[in-house]
Amino acid sequence: MSNEAELRGYLRSDGRKGIRNVVVVAYLVECAHHVGREIIANFRGGDVHLIGFPGCFPNEYAQKMMERLCTHPNVGAVLLLSLGCESFNKFSLSRIVAESGRPVQTLTIQNNGGTLSTIEDGTHWVSEQLDALAGAETVPMRLDELMIGTVCGGSDGTSGLTGNPAVGRAFDRLVDAGATCIFEETGELIGCEEIMAARALTPELGDELRAAVDKAARYYATLGYGSFAPGNADGGLSTIEEKSMGAYAKSGSSKISGIIKPGDIPPAGGLFLMDVVPDGEVRFGFPNISDNAEIVEMIASGCHMTLFVTGRGSVSGSAISPVVKVCANPDTYRKLAGDMDVDAGRILEDRATLEDVGSEIVDLIKDVARGKLTKSEHLGHREFILTYKSFEPIGPACLPSAA
Known part of the structure; x- marks a missing residue:
């Protein structure tokens, strides 16, 4: 089977290439799930995807999974949603995403004025990222x-x-x-x-x-x-x-x-x-x-x-x-x-x-x-x-x- 560069991909800093360029909205505890749903509802049909971990208590597997998912080759930007008192290590996750070269923003509901203001701020940030990603160039992919x-x-x-x-x-x-x-x-x-x-x-x-x-x-x-x-x-x-x-x-x-x-x-x-x-x-x-x-x-x-x-x-x-x-x-x-x-x-x-x-x-x-x-x-x-x-x-x- 021919291996010539017949595909196109989005090049990431680790050398991997993605076939999609989505904005991920990630809730870090079930208490932030509703805010995430409301944010992505403003982008129906757009490349904005909701993921998350519902648990309030820490788990190494879940931490690793969220790190891998938020730095997946198909992901172009990440919004993290925290309630504020969960045990998930949002600081480590944010740092890893930033080090991968992707834009990342963390909104903590308890410090951000509650549900409505966090939805508003999150929607604004996602909209900015979609505009930025719209002009992303692709490279040959085998x-x-x-x-x-x-x-x-x-x-x-x-x-x-x-x-x-x-x-x-x-x-x-x-x-x-x-x-x-x-x-x-x-x-x-x-x-x-x-x-x-x-x-x-x-x-x-x-x-x-x-x-x-x-x-x-x-x-x-x-x-x-x-x-x-x-x-x-x-x-x-x-x-x-x-x-x-x-x-x-x-x-x-x-x-x-x-x-x-x-x-x-x-x-x-x-x-x-x-x-x-x-x-x-x-x-x-x-x-x-x-x-x-x-x-x-x-x-x-x-x-x-x-x-x-x-x-x-x-x-x-x-x-x-x-x-x-x-x-x-x-x-x-x-x-x-x-x-x-x-x-x-x-x-x-x-x-x-x-x-x-x-x-x-x-x-x-x-x-x-x-x-x-x-x-x-x-x-x-x-x-x-x-x-x-x-x-x-x-x-x-x-x-x-x-x-």
């Missing part, structure tokens, strides 16, 4: 500078036959071109650990892959339930292993270059597994309370866009980075065509092959990177959710390509 994530949700019996393997074909082509691809999640890969270990770049990485899946199995056993929903059964899936094989298919067939955790940025191109299950004792409940949480973690690790495979259907999008929805089930596509970007269910009806749909996905990725809006972007979907978690740093065996 396919090997893209980072693409994939998740699956609302899975059914068709997901592992069409949508997931079609994304796997697209991933193989992207990895061959030098791009970075990330798949997840260990709780939906139970039973696939040996197959993944055989694809690991090194034996040591293979051991880490096994350990990550074992951790997920223990975590879910402690909770008393796993990543298998009634909707999965209604859609024709029978066991977590069957669901896992379908979810695994979206990783393609390339060598696995490493394991990362949410907020870790892969050091080079290749295929990476994201381990989203918290480390240590079960403290914060279900690892990902919705598909949106998984997408946010992909974005925090640098993904320019996320491929979302669904059989039963989803209408989710995301703040900051586009979501491309790949529909596995032809009946679902016919019902929800206005929300779906790719009809992978054509494969079941002999209207396309896996290779056809894989190529279509790669072409769509290029178009989205050039500025084409996905269905969720066009509809205004900007879902976002961030909760408490706890992770330990990854070990050297997890990233052999960085050694």
